[in-house]
Amino acid sequence: MTDTLIDPEATAQMTMIQAINSALDVMMGRDPDVIVMGEDVGFFGGVFRATAGLQQKYGKNRVFDTPITECGIIGVAVGMGAYGLRPVPEIQFADYIYPALDQLVSEAARLRYRSAGEFIAPMTVRSPFGGGIFGGQTHSQSPEGIFTHVSGIKTVIPSTPYDAKGLLIAAIEDSDPTIFFEPKRIYNGPFDGHYDTPARSWAGHRDAQVPTGHYRIPLGKARTVRAGEALTILCYGTMVHVVEGVAAAMGVDAEIIDLRTLVPLDIDAIEASVRKTGRCLIVHEATRTSGFGAELLSLVQERCFYHLEAPIARVTGFDTPYPHSLEWAYFPGPVRIREAISKILKD
Template structure:
């Protein structure tokens, strides 16, 4: 299999689906001729033409609103919101229209749209280019929410999202777009290093939505994470010497509760890690779900390791990120019970 970074894997997924399904089309700000601000759609307009891959005005609400109409008509649009921080003008279209279309039409219409957007920090983008708002979308009934951690999953999950008959918000952690990441907040990898992160098949395959991946089996404590934090947690588990079971959620909604519950019942302990701010972050929902399903099996309080409840700090983003040291401290605390 060829080696690809996440950008190349996402590009390959869209290439496969454009060729495979004539109802698939791609549009958004700068995704056509320029190939996207992160080059995820590079070369697709040249290959498939400007009627299937095209630029849109700077109007996130208009982009998603148009996609909802196209989806109801029978197309499968894949739209890009240039940064997750810009998605808020499209919230009404996503939550009031796309998420509810199947229900309010009694199944007569659906919104098979995929909304791709880069999220999180790692490029010194400051407060308006670094947010992680995934919890807002996981809260909305009718939306599916995805965040991959590696190129193989990114391609398979994106193809599955495009083929899904319901709307999917597909978050792409820009910190791991281009290369390997060692998990340390004090050793950042240059965002445009150009290194490959994994082997990815050229052709069609899917990674099912709603199915987590146990990346590191263990018996002492369950670590729940997704996106960039997967690499942080793997580093922490290796360096702490604790027999941690690291689970990459991959899909936040639908959530693979079966895998989570089986792991926590085995280990009796749980640490939850995400980059987004702590209060009302997705970790709070995970903690509630684990407590409700596994209370009698828990041997220690559930720990959360997250970003701080502050506006995103431009100059100190590597201190803002949860790093292996903070995760290791949480692992050590739960093992003391």
């Protein structure tokens, strides 16, 4: 399956924030059942301005502010979905999503199965996640592993403006609940992971030219960022850019796979790459223990064991609460990734 471009129109250079806003605009224009809701998403346009201008264009009945109650936001969205709407609730930061876990896990994820298909929850929960902006413990967490564990929920994490718009449209059109985590560190441009290096602008980046109309990227389809023969690096979100920068600086012939969606997972692309290279490195920002990298490691081990030339390695966040003052030591950066690549290639 390839990326599907529907009603192709002119392209425009966009940041990830602009691409997300464009996706919401396109879907609200096409489907009157699409509803945007959350804390400060209306008049204010969201804390990161992802919903800027939408209330003015579509009115307060379709883009509205909610009280500060994440459980209530998601509970209302589940009811809207069962009624026939396609809500897109925003949780202002991923760290705030925990009060809504009961609604997501016990209601949204199980509704289709529990009702034998009579009711569904076609909702897309958007939320900025990850660190790199000195947000501290309550604005920097990466809880994707919690949701990949729950049957019935899809988990999507884009790494470029082009992917952000196409994946968000696909998620909104999907009839199952989706968690759409947005790496806020790269909202306005990619960066290489160094503490003293600001994020570059998306200007001129190959994936910043985004169709202005409707297109979708199928959920469950990974992207090969660059082909290579020496080793496979599996990553997603912000880490795609950090890994790409390290591989380029080292001159390593690495094949970098951007997973794009964790559930559903493109295991065929992973297996094909690792069977070719014989080596695998997994990089993600979340805590190491029970992080999604552990699942990736198990799948590669099960499917590619006889093709491996070295042990599978992981570079992740540490098993500690997210540190504020030591954020950049926690953040998987170029030094740790470079060391892991060197060790794998020596084995």
